[in-house]
Structure formats: C-alpha cells, structure tokens
C-alpha cells in the first residue's frame with residue numbers, strides 16, 4: 001500500500017517485568033478486599049457459571065462473560081497459567097419447559113441457543129473457556145456426588161427425589177449472611193423441587209429430581225432412580241471434576257449468589273469436608289436507562305439488536321469493561337457516543353503511532369514512561385479490578401506520547417505499540433478494533449482507487465488548482481475517506 005500509511009508486523013517481546021502478587025479481591029463474606037493467594041502459585045483454577053441455554057442471552061447477561069474474560073486475561077497477564085471452566089446448563093426446569101413448548105428434543109433446542117451464545121462470545125472477543133462441560137454429559141458425576149451426600153447423611157430421599165438437608169450443614173448461607181438459626185430450622189422438612197426460589201427463603205433443595213410427567217422424554221435411569229439432576233448439583237459436580245475439590249475463584253452474576261452459589265457451597269463442602277472455592281466474585285447487573293431489562297418493559301436487547309442498530313459489538317465489550325464489576329451498570333443507548341469516542345481514541349492513537357518515520361535521537365526515556373504507566377495500570381487492576389483507574393492510566397500514557405508524537409522515533413514508536421498490545425492482552429479490544437479499521441480502510445482505498453485520487457489532489461494543489469483538489473477530496477469523501485495533511489505527508493483515514 002502506498003497511501004502514506006505505515007504499519008508493519010510488530011513483535012511481541014518476552015515480558016521483561018515481574019509482578020509481585022498483590023492482587024486483592026473483594027470477599028463477599030467479610031465485605032473487605034482479600035489478598036489473592038493461589039493454591040498453586042503458578043496456576044489458577046476459575047469456574048464461572050455459564051448460560052442456561054433455553055433462550056438468547058441479553059446484553060446484560062453478557063456482562064458476566066466479559067468480566068470472566070477480563071479476570072482470566074488479567075490473571076494470565078499477572079503470570080499465572082489459568083484453567084477456566086464454564087458449565088453449560090442444558091437440562092433444568094427452563095430448558096425442559098422450553099423444548100416441550102418448541103416441540104423439539106432437548107438437545108436440538110439447547111444446541112441452537114448454545115450456538116447463538118458462542119457467536120456472541122466471539123463477537124465480543126471473549127476467549128473460550130478451557131473446558132465447557134455440558135450438564136447432560138456429566139449425569140454420572142452428579143449421581144455419584146448425590147450418593148456421597150446420602151451416605152454422609154446430608155441428603156435424604158422423598159417422593160422419588162433426593163434433597164439436601166440444610167439443618168445438617170451449619171455454614172449454610174454464610175456467603176450471603178443467611179445464617180439465622182431459625183431459617184435453617186424452618187427449612188427442615190420444607191422441600192423445594194424448583195431450581196430457583198425466592199430470596200431469603202431457605203428450603204431443603206433438590207439434588208436429584210424424580211421423574212414427573214411434565215419432564216416428557218427427559219430423564220435418566222440411574223442408581224438414584226429415574227429422573228434428572230437439580231440445577232445446583234450440576235455446577236458442584238462439574239467444577240470439582242475439572243478443578244478439584246478446592247479451587248481458587250468461583251464467579252457468577254450477583255443473582256446467582258442465593259440460592260445457587262449457597263447451595264453449590266453446601267453440597268460440595270458437605271461432600272468433601274473441604275472448602276469449595278477460596279474466592280467468590282459476583283458481577284452486578286446491567287440496567288437500561290434506570291430500568292431493569294424485562295419483557296414487560298420491552299427493553300430486552302440481545303447483542304444482535306445492538307449490531308442491527310449499527311453498533312460494533314466491541315463497543316459493548318468496552319462499555320462492560322469500563323464499569324466496575326460490582327457496580328450496577330446503568331446504560332443508555334446515548335452512552336454509545338462516549339464509548340465510540342473511547343474506541344476511536346485508541347484506534348487513532350495506534351494509527352498515529354504507525355505514521356512515525358523519524359529516526360533521530362531524542363532524550364525521551366520511553367522505557368521509563370512505559371514502566372511508570374504499566375505500574376499504574378497494574379496497581380489499579382490489583383485493587384479488585386479498579387478499571388476506571390486502569391483506563392485513566394492508559395489515557396494518561398496516550399496523552400503523554402501524543403505530546404511528543406512529532407519527535408519520537410521509530411524505535412520508541414515500536415515500544416509504544418508493543419506496550420499497547422501488551423495492555424490489550426488484558427483488555428481485548430484494541431487489536432481487533434485496529435485490525436477492523438485497517439481492513440475497512442484498505443477496502444475503501446481499493447474501491448476508491450484512493451492513491452490515484454490523492455496523487456491528483458497533490459498535483460492540483462501544487463499547480464494552484466484548488467477547485468480540482470476539492471473535487472478529488474469530494475470523490476474520496478464519497479467513498480467514506482478523508483485526507484489528513486501531516487508533517488509526514490497526506491494520510492488517508494476513514495471518515
């Protein structure tokens with residue numbers, strides 16, 4: 001390409017920094033930040049509750065997965081190897097009900113929504129978990145775990161189902177401060193067959209559901225009888241299968257804290273006598289213009305709806321990243337203006353770096369500038385993922401580089417670019433946006449034969465024929481292109 005834009009392959013260098021392990025994670029039990037200490041100092045096991053594949057997820061649901069992605073990327077950036085497990089709930093009350101209503105087999109029904117979910121992850125540049133176990137592939141593990149609970153007296157059979165005996169587990173509800181003895185006493189004998197139930201109402205919850213007619217053809221013949229697993233036991237069985245009896249971090253939306261996570265803890269710890277997860281991280285909800293997303297309000301949007309409205313899905317990633325995970329995110333579609341401005345700022349910065357051709361020496365210590373801002377970024381992220389401070393550190397870095405853009409040389413420009421891509425190992429949107437921009441630009445330059453138009457424009461300007469120069473400019477504009485005259489010569493950009 002001879003448009004005056006300069007870019008080339010850049011090389012990831014070996015990380016030349018070491019990090020003291022200072023990550024602090026908010027602990028919902030003590031309600032204080034707790035220093036993160038991995039069980040294995042080199043490897044972190046994390047489990048995030050995955051989707052129940054009975055419908056298309058909405059943009060608020062996606063917050064959990066963007067947050068899990070950020071967490072995983074940052075742990076890796078901090079030097080850990082990460083084993084990330086996310087379950088797929090493909091059998092529960094909702095999937096069965098939905099498949100019957102749709103007159104499809106449970107598998108056909110759930111596979112369709114799983115495929116759509118995976119598409120959303122890809123569009124948001126979310127890395128796939130290392131393992132994505134499906135509940136229906138792990139019935140045996142759930143049966144075995146239930147049997148163990150029966151053996152230890154933590155579970156009992158009633159009406160063909162198996163229930164967890166809350167009264168036998170003294171720490172029940174600790175995660176959400178639901179520790180009142182009377183709740184547990186009241187719970188005894190009150191059975192709940194539903195996967196979900198009202199907050200603050202503890203019930204002896206179901207581990208294995210005996211077959212009922214409304215389950216249609218969804219059942220397994222097992223040692224526990226004919227039936228299917230309860231929702232909570234799915235996560236316990238799969239988390240422990242892939243991460244061990246005790247693992248580092250368990251994540252999920254704040255709505256899953258009770259009863260789901262409380263029940264996961266009870267089942268798992270009762271069975272093993274060991275702590276289940278050492279850290280719990282819950283992302284808050286997304287609300288739209290002050291309102292909860294709901295069908296009755298008519299404000300439930302999927303990622304597809306955002307794309308149809310003309311927004312790049314990566315803008316949604318940025319919007320989600322920008323909000324601290326524990327804060328309710330109140331978003332309005334007008335906020336996309338600000339998010340788009342942030343995206344543009346990153347892309348334009350990268351493109352400007354590409355235009356540096358200067359090879360002269362200067363006295364800027366770029367390495368020191370990078371080290372300082374890397375430090376600020378890490379400090380912010382280590383503080384229970386203080387993303388706004390982390391973004392501030394990056395903006396500050398870009399401002400500082402921009403101020404000396406005219407004098408920095410190609411070596412320094414390369415270091416800047418490598419650093420930006422290093423940060424993007426955590427953020428996951430700079431490189432894809434930059435790539436998309438260049439692909440789009442190249443396409444438009446080809447379509448417009450922009451090189452010829454720019455050459456003609458230059459000739460016309462030299463000859464003082466401004467009418468002709470303007471005509472060339474308009475032709476470029478018709479193809480969505482603009483020319484920026486810089487010290488390095490004219491640069492073609494997307495309008």
Ligand SMILES: [Zn+2]
Pocket residue numbers: 048049050235252260
């Ligand atoms: Zn779960």
